[in-house]
Amino acid sequence: MPNLEHPAYPAADLLQLESLVPCRESQVSMLLSIFGERQQFSFPSIFIYGHTSSGKTYVMQTLLTTLQLPHVFVNCVEYFTSRLLLEEILTQLQSCSPGTEQTSPVHCDTLNDFVRLFKQALASQELQDQTLYIVLDRAEQLREMEANILPAFLRLQELTDRNVTVVLLSEIVWELFRPNTGCFEPFTMYFPDYSIGHLQKILSQNHPPEYSADFYAAYINILLGVFYMVCRDLKELRHLAVLNFAKYCEPVVRGEANERDTRKLWKNIEPHLKKAMQTVYLREISSSQWERLQHDGGEPGQLKGLSAHTHVELPYYSKFLLIAAYLASYNPVRTDKRFFLKHHGKIRKTNFMKKHEKTSNHLLGPKPFPLDRLLAILYSIVDNRVAPTANIFSQITSLVTLQLLSMVGQSDQLDGPRYKCTVSLDFIRAIAR
């Protein structure tokens, strides 16, 4: 691994940085060489992408803070309108100048204002001789704002004529960003996923003070063996590691095994971790419930997960409406006569099933149907006479609000509304019982 070297920054800082960003040394040194020295102009915009939890945000943040580079860090999900975003950047800019006076609320509606205010803010500070970094996390949100926001950020250096670099962080590739009017191409950089070795290294780094590093590393090894197949999210893995560590230590605490007895410890923890994968990881039961269970030594089976409660109690006619909707959604119209009429005539045996219909309707998904068809099927499947009362109609609407049916197309009631049934066969079976 190359040690981080850069003439512009003190070696101690670089060393500290290196210890803070394990397994990302090459990316950091690359960034450093792009940034150059403090006063040098850098690339106008840098686009960094990589999968969830590949350390984009963390690396940028540690890099900028350890080297004490002037920067503004904004999450675009949080500032969901362009106005909020721009104002937030300006506010942070005010506060990062050394001699801060009382910050006044900034008002900035358009990018034009932003460029003007931005210049003012920079002029008033001693930031002119340093590159200012604006980091926009979750940059994919920028696409949903006004069309001029993204191109303008990409060439902010040129627009403001100041020493500024915009860094965009995102989970998707640059090709999905490019506006069709064309724009300045940023320097793109990819953060690859952590490999299992990386994960092992990073997770073992923070071991609890009561236990040795080796002991914890062995635990992490077991944990990764179970969870690596389903989850590579560092945050999630760390969370799971903490949740289950107490259980792992149990034999040691009770004195049944010592820290080196890996096999015994493995036997103890493995089924437990598997259970955790089926419950906590899927958020079937919450982590606090899991911890309490562990603490009391109870079986996880006692606590029913979220998906155990699938049964929905519905009023009598709502049930029939839903069943009718299901039938209307998954049966072709032609078969209605055959299924729901008493005297439907002869069924032609040959050629009845055309070739394309052999693929199951369940694979094709629900089809929309008009209200009248729903009611016609309802009348034929309910034994006694059903009056088309307001209550029946309002039940259809309430099924739509409960997301059991969904309305297709325009919602004009006069124009013959069409619906789709969105529930699964299992659900219908449970209801029809």
Add this chain to the structure above:
Amino acid sequence: GCFVFKPSTKKRRLSEKTAHDFRSTSCDSEDTELRFVTYQSLWNQIKFETEQIQEDLNKQLLDNLVSFLSRSHSDFHEKTTKWTCRMKFREIPTAALVLGVNVTDHDLTFRSLSDVLQDNITPYVALLEAKDCPGIKNLMQKLMGQLMNCDIEVDSMEDEDCVQVSRNGIRCSMPSLISWYESVTKKTDSETPSKKRNSSSRHWQSPPVVVIFKDMESFTTKVLQDFIVISSQHISELPLVLIFGIATSPMIIHRLLPHSVSSLLCIELFQSLSCKEHLSTIIDKLLLTSRFPFKLGEKVLQVLINIFLYHDFSVQNFVKGFQLCIVEHFYSQPLSVLCCHLVDIKKRVYSLSHDQCENIRRLPSFRRYVEKQESGKQIELLTNDSFLKEETQKLLEDLHAYHENYVSVLRCLHVFTSSLPKYPLGKQIRELHCACLENRVWETEEYESSLQLARMLNKTDLLTMLQQCVEILMSSSGKEFDKAVEKLKEFLTQFQNLEEASQEQDVSVSSQKELQKKTDLYHLQKTLLELKESRRSKKLTKFEMLRFEVVDYIDRLVRKYLVPADNRTLHEIVYFNAATVLRGHLNAAPRTALHTALNNPHWYLKNQALKCDGGCISNKAPDICIVYKLHLECGRLINLVDWLEAFSTVVTAAEEPNADAASSDQVDDIIHARFIRAVSELELLGFIKPSKQKTDHVARLTWGGC
């Protein structure tokens, strides 16, 4: 929520115009004012009672939630350096509250929930509804508005800058929310101790901010996701707790949120009481009690229960329907003035006017009663008002006594029937109640079969049931049950005495079995047949005898006390029986009404000229009716030209019976205009719409081309 239902308008109208409205339709001698006052006091009692029941039922759920909330952020301000706390990812505590599909009832639950929270946990509770939050921006605005307003409400002594800030429309973003939270919590910390007492004794240093999503299903995925992502980033600065109100099943969380988002939450499940149980309690406490003088007739009760079970599962609507019954009863029945508590009856009976006495004499049940009396008394009853009043008072007191006994005996019977296999008389007491109200329950087949089954109960069951019956009868206020209680207790002791005897018999039976064991199949069959023969002729054991006696006794009680209310004299005063009126109000049929209006205008217009039989179309009917009837004969697509021709034929038919051919070729301009107007009216009503398939055709939208 879309279980449309608005009976409250009637109530509002009544309370606004008060008794004036009652009076305007009926003459003053019928005590309208008093009836209205009686109605109001009765309704207030019932309302109070239902609210009480609701509160009791929700208590468990709310307690659980409160303990969850108080646990959720207990470590918020401890800056722990413990390894586990440092390493663990901080999730947002979330309560998934499954409330059932009766969306109309949720409001009340949420209201009581937020009240409880504000009393016990935190002043910062925000209630969000999906319809207010189409985007994350609106959600934040709504959230901040509610939180900051609630702050102003809590300490109204606050200096003005807080108010100004919220008025000026500050930026709706998380940081401003956080800074607001910090300032608010700091303020309560730094306040003078005297002022601090009242606030911090209820809430702690940093009360959590509770955000309730009322209807989780209707929120769009994106809004929820964004909000959760944003707030999870600030969870260490703002102790947020989410509550999801779920109407269907908790699976909806996984359907709405991807794993990356749901992994930010720490979800715990809470389930409210099922609405059916809620209804049972309501019926038990409101209807099966002698506390309220007003009663529902069988058909009316059936209508209300059917609406509940078949349509909406809404207890709120059931109570509203019940209220409508009360209003209707007091409004339409002049004698309902006597529908009051026992203590007031005497006074009210004696202050009845002559007209009211005549009203009593007109009651069918009273006339039946009169017919049974001897002639001298008959004349007295029909002519002498004061004698009538005396008699009425006595009858009403009888009716009250009947109710008290009825309820107790009904409960006893329910104890027996509810444990029988297959529940011939229904599992719920409400079904039994309906059966008893409908007709003489002992004449029904179900009763017969349930008695049969009861005669086969085993001893332990029978004993517990008898015990329960004794308790029910003891607790009832009726005076006539002393004997019954004694009798039942006697049965109990007899059963206990049986103990030894039955043990002896067991021995003999087992020895008999021993004998049979060593025989081949043929012999076994033979012995079994013999055994059957002998058993048929054999005398019943003591236990069986006693069991028969018990069942017979219960039967006698039923026959004596569970007489249907229709048979009681003066039942019209306290029973509301107008089921058709109620159905018309609560279960409207707009399609049917529209069809009737257009197909048979005479029904609503009451014009003799419009009266016609079945198929023919009268030309005197309104244009739209003619057009409607003609369009019923068409298929899915209607040719406008043909339609117009048919219309003009119908309209001109009677006017000039011997019209010449030339005029019929050219359609009159006025008729043409009338036709177009009628057609566009039909379009407005949603029966037809212009079709794109053929230019001069329109498409039918209803009962498509049948």
